Amino acid sequence: AQSVTQLGSHVSVSEGALVLLRCNYSSSVPPYLFWYVQYPNQGLQLLLKYTSAATLVKGINGFEAEFKKSETSFHLTKPSAHMSDAAEYFCAVILYNNNDMRFGAGTRLTVKP
Amino acid sequence: KAGVTQTPRYLIKTRGQQVTLSCSPISGHRSVSWYQQTPGQGLQFLFEYFSETQRNKGNFPGRFSGRQFSNSRSEMNVSTLELGDSALYLCASRGGQGLSDTQYFGPGTRLTVL
Numbered sequence: 071a072q073s074v075t076q077l078g079s080h081v082s083v084s085e086g087a088l089v090l091l092r093c094n095y096s097s098s099v100p101p102y103l104f105w106y107v108q109y110p111n112q113g114l115q116l117l118l119k120y121t122s123a124a125t126l127v128k129g130i131n132g133f134e135a136e137f138k139k140s141e142t143s144f145h146l147t148k149p150s151a152h153m154s155d156a157a158e159y160f161c162a163v164i165l166y167n168n169n170d171m172r173f174g175a176g177t178r179l180t181v182k183p
Numbered sequence: 184k185a186g187v188t189q190t191p192r193y194l195i196k197t198r199g200q201q202v203t204l205s206c207s208p209i210s211g212h213r214s215v216s217w218y219q220q221t222p223g224q225g226l227q228f229l230f231e232y233f234s235e236t237q238r239n240k241g242n243f244p245g246r247f248s249g250r251q252f253s254n255s256r257s258e259m260n261v262s263t264l265e266l267g268d269s270a271l272y273l274c275a276s277r278g279g280q281g282l283s284d285t286q287y288f289g290p291g292t293r294l295t296v297l
Contacts, residue, residue, distance in 0.1 A: 102283045113187070113273055113288035121283040160226065164283070170239050171216070171286065173226035 073097065074163045076174035084182045089133075089148040091177045093161030096142065103144040104162040104171070105135055114160065120144060131155070156181045185210065187276050187289035195295045201262040204292045208255050208276030214238075215257040216286060217249060220271040229272075232257055233280065261294075269296045 077092040095101060102121055106114040118129025125137045135146045144161060161174040188207045196202050208215050217229040228241040232251035251257045255276075261268055271293050275286040 106288075111290075113290045114275075115288070116285055119283065119285065162226075170228040170231065170241060171218075172228065173218075175225045 073101075073165060073172040074161050074174040076159075076161050076177050078177055079175060080178050080180065082180040082182060083151045085153055086150050089146070089151045089155065089179065091146040091159050091161075091179065093135075093144045093146065093174060094142050095144065095161075095163050097163070097165055099165075100137070100139055102164040103135075103137065104164075105129065105133070105144075105146050106160045106162060106173075108158045108160065108176075110157075117146070117159075151179075151181045153181050153183065155179060187274055187287050189272075189274050189289040189292050191292060192290065193293050193295075195297065196264050197297050198264055198266060200264050201260065202264060202294060204259045204261075204272055204274075204294070206257045206259070206274030206276075206289060208257070208274075209278070209287055212276035212278045212287075213255050214277045214280065214284075215251055215255065216275045216277075217257070217259050218273040218275065219243075220273060220291070221269070226273070229259070264296045266296050269294060 075094045104119045105117040108114050117133050118127045120127050120137045128134045133148045158176045158178045160176050162171050164171050190205045214233045216231040220226045231239045235251045246262045249259045271291045273291045275288045277284040277286045
Protein backbone atom coordinates (compact mmCIF):
# COMPACT_ATOMS: atom_id res chain seq x y z
CA ALA A 71 0.00 0.00 0.00
CA GLN A 72 1.26 3.45 -0.90
CA SER A 73 2.40 5.24 2.26
CA VAL A 74 3.31 8.58 0.80
CA THR A 75 2.10 10.40 -2.30
CA GLN A 76 3.65 13.43 -3.90
CA LEU A 77 1.28 15.37 -6.12
CA GLY A 78 2.99 16.64 -9.23
CA SER A 79 6.10 15.03 -10.64
CA HIS A 80 7.23 18.39 -12.04
CA VAL A 81 6.76 21.86 -10.61
CA SER A 82 8.01 25.00 -12.30
CA VAL A 83 8.17 28.40 -10.62
CA SER A 84 9.76 31.73 -11.37
CA GLU A 85 12.67 32.98 -9.32
CA GLY A 86 11.28 34.82 -6.30
CA ALA A 87 7.93 33.04 -6.42
CA LEU A 88 6.43 30.81 -3.75
CA VAL A 89 7.44 27.17 -3.82
CA LEU A 90 4.80 24.63 -2.79
CA LEU A 91 5.50 20.91 -3.06
CA ARG A 92 2.73 18.60 -1.94
CA CYS A 93 2.98 15.44 0.11
CA ASN A 94 0.24 13.28 1.59
CA TYR A 95 0.68 10.20 3.72
CA SER A 96 -1.61 7.28 4.39
CA SER A 97 -1.51 6.17 7.99
CA SER A 98 -4.02 6.17 10.82
CA VAL A 99 -1.24 6.98 13.24
CA PRO A 100 0.84 10.07 12.46
CA PRO A 101 4.20 8.81 11.27
CA TYR A 102 7.58 10.44 11.17
CA LEU A 103 7.83 12.58 8.04
CA PHE A 104 10.82 13.88 6.17
CA TRP A 105 11.67 16.02 3.18
CA TYR A 106 14.90 15.36 1.29
CA VAL A 107 16.48 17.14 -1.66
CA GLN A 108 18.62 15.51 -4.32
CA TYR A 109 20.86 17.44 -6.67
CA PRO A 110 22.08 15.79 -9.88
CA ASN A 111 24.57 12.98 -9.32
CA GLN A 112 24.38 13.36 -5.57
CA GLY A 113 22.80 11.58 -2.66
CA LEU A 114 19.88 12.86 -0.61
CA GLN A 115 20.18 15.73 1.83
CA LEU A 116 17.72 16.18 4.67
CA LEU A 117 15.76 19.44 4.50
CA LEU A 118 13.57 18.92 7.56
CA LYS A 119 11.68 16.32 9.56
CA TYR A 120 8.53 16.04 11.64
CA THR A 121 8.73 13.96 14.80
CA SER A 122 5.47 14.83 16.59
CA ALA A 123 6.76 18.00 18.19
CA ALA A 124 5.82 21.32 16.58
CA THR A 125 3.53 20.99 13.58
CA LEU A 126 5.35 23.74 11.68
CA VAL A 127 8.85 22.55 10.98
CA LYS A 128 11.60 24.84 9.75
CA GLY A 129 14.43 23.40 7.74
CA ILE A 130 17.51 24.45 5.91
CA ASN A 131 17.73 26.85 2.97
CA GLY A 132 14.54 28.67 3.99
CA PHE A 133 12.23 25.69 3.56
CA GLU A 134 9.49 24.78 5.99
CA ALA A 135 6.66 22.27 6.16
CA GLU A 136 3.45 22.04 8.12
CA PHE A 137 2.07 18.78 9.44
CA LYS A 138 -1.72 18.70 9.13
CA LYS A 139 -3.22 15.59 10.66
CA SER A 140 -6.75 16.36 9.46
CA GLU A 141 -5.50 16.49 5.88
CA THR A 142 -2.78 13.82 6.29
CA SER A 143 -0.46 16.25 4.59
CA PHE A 144 3.08 17.54 5.00
CA HIS A 145 3.54 20.08 2.23
CA LEU A 146 6.89 21.79 1.71
CA THR A 147 7.04 25.53 1.13
CA LYS A 148 9.54 28.30 0.57
CA PRO A 149 8.43 31.92 0.27
CA SER A 150 10.85 32.91 -2.46
CA ALA A 151 12.45 30.49 -4.92
CA HIS A 152 16.09 30.76 -5.82
CA MET A 153 17.79 29.32 -8.87
CA SER A 154 19.83 27.06 -6.60
CA ASP A 155 16.61 25.40 -5.39
CA ALA A 156 16.27 23.56 -8.70
CA ALA A 157 16.51 19.89 -7.76
CA GLU A 158 14.40 16.83 -7.03
CA TYR A 159 12.53 16.73 -3.76
CA PHE A 160 11.40 13.62 -1.95
CA CYS A 161 8.88 13.26 0.82
CA ALA A 162 9.46 10.22 3.02
CA VAL A 163 7.71 8.49 5.89
CA ILE A 164 8.62 6.03 8.61
CA LEU A 165 5.63 4.23 10.04
CA TYR A 166 5.59 3.23 13.70
CA ASN A 167 5.08 -0.43 12.85
CA ASN A 168 7.82 -0.57 10.25
CA ASN A 169 11.39 0.53 10.48
CA ASP A 170 11.99 1.19 6.80
CA MET A 171 11.76 4.59 5.21
CA ARG A 172 9.30 4.87 2.31
CA PHE A 173 9.74 7.57 -0.26
CA GLY A 174 7.34 9.36 -2.52
CA ALA A 175 7.97 9.35 -6.26
CA GLY A 176 9.67 12.72 -6.09
CA THR A 177 8.95 16.18 -7.48
CA ARG A 178 11.37 17.85 -9.83
CA LEU A 179 11.48 21.59 -9.18
CA THR A 180 12.49 23.91 -11.98
CA VAL A 181 13.17 27.58 -11.27
CA LYS A 182 12.87 29.97 -14.18
CA PRO A 183 14.86 33.23 -14.25
CA LYS B 184 33.10 14.55 10.58
CA ALA B 185 33.43 12.91 7.22
CA GLY B 186 30.15 12.02 5.55
CA VAL B 187 28.94 8.69 4.28
CA THR B 188 31.23 7.38 1.58
CA GLN B 189 30.42 4.83 -1.08
CA THR B 190 32.74 3.00 -3.40
CA PRO B 191 32.94 2.71 -6.26
CA ARG B 192 30.96 5.66 -7.57
CA TYR B 193 30.37 4.10 -10.96
CA LEU B 194 30.33 0.50 -12.07
CA ILE B 195 29.60 -1.29 -15.32
CA LYS B 196 28.85 -5.00 -15.32
CA THR B 197 27.31 -7.51 -17.69
CA ARG B 198 24.32 -9.73 -17.14
CA GLY B 199 25.02 -12.76 -15.02
CA GLN B 200 27.94 -11.24 -13.17
CA GLN B 201 27.91 -10.35 -9.51
CA VAL B 202 28.85 -7.08 -7.87
CA THR B 203 29.81 -5.84 -4.41
CA LEU B 204 29.24 -2.28 -3.31
CA SER B 205 30.79 -0.74 -0.23
CA CYS B 206 29.55 1.85 2.24
CA SER B 207 31.42 3.53 5.09
CA PRO B 208 29.06 5.26 7.51
CA ILE B 209 29.69 8.42 9.45
CA SER B 210 32.05 7.73 12.32
CA GLY B 211 30.10 6.49 15.33
CA HIS B 212 27.01 5.53 13.35
CA ARG B 213 26.00 1.91 13.81
CA SER B 214 22.99 1.74 11.49
CA VAL B 215 23.42 1.42 7.74
CA SER B 216 20.54 1.21 5.27
CA TRP B 217 20.63 0.54 1.55
CA TYR B 218 18.26 1.87 -1.09
CA GLN B 219 17.83 1.33 -4.81
CA GLN B 220 16.84 4.30 -6.96
CA THR B 221 15.53 3.83 -10.50
CA PRO B 222 13.50 6.12 -12.78
CA GLY B 223 10.66 3.63 -12.92
CA GLN B 224 10.40 2.46 -9.31
CA GLY B 225 11.84 5.45 -7.50
CA LEU B 226 13.57 4.97 -4.16
CA GLN B 227 13.08 1.56 -2.63
CA PHE B 228 14.38 0.23 0.68
CA LEU B 229 16.64 -2.80 0.44
CA PHE B 230 17.76 -3.56 3.99
CA GLU B 231 19.12 -2.13 7.20
CA TYR B 232 21.93 -3.35 9.37
CA PHE B 233 22.61 -2.43 12.96
CA SER B 234 25.58 -3.74 14.90
CA GLU B 235 26.27 -6.41 12.26
CA THR B 236 22.70 -7.72 12.31
CA GLN B 237 20.13 -7.29 9.58
CA ARG B 238 17.28 -5.49 11.29
CA ASN B 239 14.88 -4.97 8.44
CA LYS B 240 14.54 -6.07 4.85
CA GLY B 241 12.62 -4.73 1.88
CA ASN B 242 10.89 -6.65 -0.85
CA PHE B 243 13.80 -7.67 -3.04
CA PRO B 244 14.83 -11.12 -4.30
CA GLY B 245 17.46 -13.16 -2.56
CA ARG B 246 20.04 -12.12 -5.17
CA PHE B 247 20.39 -8.96 -3.13
CA SER B 248 22.28 -9.47 0.09
CA GLY B 249 24.32 -7.47 2.49
CA ARG B 250 26.45 -7.58 5.55
CA GLN B 251 27.93 -5.27 8.11
CA PHE B 252 31.32 -5.49 9.71
CA SER B 253 32.36 -4.76 13.28
CA ASN B 254 33.54 -1.29 12.27
CA SER B 255 30.01 -0.61 10.90
CA ARG B 256 31.16 -0.59 7.29
CA SER B 257 28.66 -2.36 5.09
CA GLU B 258 28.71 -4.17 1.80
CA MET B 259 25.91 -5.00 -0.54
CA ASN B 260 26.13 -7.84 -3.01
CA VAL B 261 24.01 -8.52 -6.04
CA SER B 262 24.46 -11.89 -7.74
CA THR B 263 23.42 -12.96 -11.22
CA LEU B 264 22.91 -9.41 -12.39
CA GLU B 265 19.94 -8.54 -14.56
CA LEU B 266 19.41 -5.53 -16.80
CA GLY B 267 16.80 -4.27 -14.37
CA ASP B 268 19.38 -4.02 -11.62
CA SER B 269 20.81 -0.93 -13.28
CA ALA B 270 20.23 1.78 -10.72
CA LEU B 271 21.73 4.23 -8.29
CA TYR B 272 22.38 2.42 -5.01
CA LEU B 273 22.33 4.69 -2.01
CA CYS B 274 23.61 3.98 1.44
CA ALA B 275 22.52 5.89 4.51
CA SER B 276 23.73 5.86 8.09
CA ARG B 277 22.22 7.07 11.33
CA GLY B 278 23.60 7.36 14.81
CA GLY B 279 20.79 5.98 16.92
CA GLN B 280 18.14 3.31 16.85
CA GLY B 281 15.23 5.71 16.99
CA LEU B 282 12.93 5.75 14.00
CA SER B 283 13.11 9.51 13.82
CA ASP B 284 16.89 9.68 13.88
CA THR B 285 18.16 11.42 10.79
CA GLN B 286 19.56 9.29 8.02
CA TYR B 287 22.58 10.71 6.24
CA PHE B 288 22.99 9.58 2.64
CA GLY B 289 26.09 8.91 0.65
CA PRO B 290 26.53 10.02 -2.97
CA GLY B 291 25.57 6.60 -4.29
CA THR B 292 27.04 4.01 -6.61
CA ARG B 293 25.67 4.07 -10.12
CA LEU B 294 25.51 0.53 -11.44
CA THR B 295 24.99 -0.10 -15.13
CA VAL B 296 24.26 -3.64 -16.27
CA LEU B 297 24.83 -4.35 -19.95
